[in-house]
Amino acid sequence: MKVLAIGAHFDDCEIGCGGTLAKHRANGEEVLILVITNSEYHDHYGKLIRGADVALKEGKNAAKILDCELTYLNYPTKEVKFDHKIIADIERVIDEHETDLIYTHWDNDVHQDHQAIAKATLTAGRKVKKILMYQSNMYTNTKTFIPNFYVDISNFFEIKMKSILAHENEVKKFGPGWLKFWENEAVNAGQKFNVSYAEQFQLVKYLI
Numbered sequence: 001m002k003v004l005a006i007g008a009h010f011d012d013c014e015i016g017c018g019g020t021l022a023k024h025r026a027n028g029e030e031v032l033i034l035v036i037t038n039s040e041y042h043d044h045y046g047k048l049i050r051g052a053d054v055a056l057k058e059g060k061n062a063a064k065i066l067d068c069e070l071t072y073l074n075y076p077t078k079e080v081k082f083d084h085k086i087i088a089d090i091e092r093v094i095d096e097h098e099t100d101l102i103y104t105h106w107d108n109d110v111h112q113d114h115q116a117i118a119k120a121t122l123t124a125g126r127k128v129k130k131i132l133m134y135q136s137n138m139y140t141n142t143k144t145f146i147p148n149f150y151v152d153i154s155n156f157f158e159i160k161m162k163s164i165l166a167h168e169n170e171v172k173k174f175g176p177g178w179l180k181f182w183e184n185e186a187v188n189a190g191q192k193f194n195v196s197y198a199e200q201f202q203l204v205k206y207l208i
Helices: 012-026 052-066 084-097 112-124 157-165 168-174 176-191
Strands: 002-007 030-037 048-050 069-075 101-105 130-134 149-152 198-206
Touching (some): 002 084, 002 112, 012 030, 012 101, 012 198, 030 052, 030 112, 048 168, 052 069, 052 157, 052 168, 069 084, 101 112, 112 130, 157 168, 157 176, 168 176
Parallel strands (some): 002 030, 002 101, 030 069, 101 130
Antiparallel strands (some): 130 198, 149 198
């Protein structure tokens, strides 16, 4: 099976489905991580928070930890639009990778880049038989993420956390509470099935 994980920024896939991607690789499946933006961003005062060169370096390190191939499209951060261009760019990668399974953002995520990319993925991946949406954002919205597909990542949780830690700039920005949040998410998801750690997804379609 050929797996494609799509993220807006360098760190999204690691947070949302890093353990699952590592599990796919351990099973001998091909995994490609597609990052849409260059992930450089400034705060609302114009101060640079993360440069594109730093984001790329950290993203490559994280992908290496997960043993996944990495590609990126270099869109400007916070400026991704749900339009024909992003749909075509994602569809091109889907076709070239001969994709069987897609992981992408939740389509009601509060972050505008996440939401636009999720919607574009659903259009670009209309012929793909398996699509799952993940969360990589701790903030709430007026709609609720409804997990209904779970993956046991008990044997891959440490790899997941190492891949997140590879994004040193983000870890420094958000602090230890950010890491603890994602650890708790994996623990809570796992408790539902009596496993140590799990990742949870909202199912779009899954044809067997």
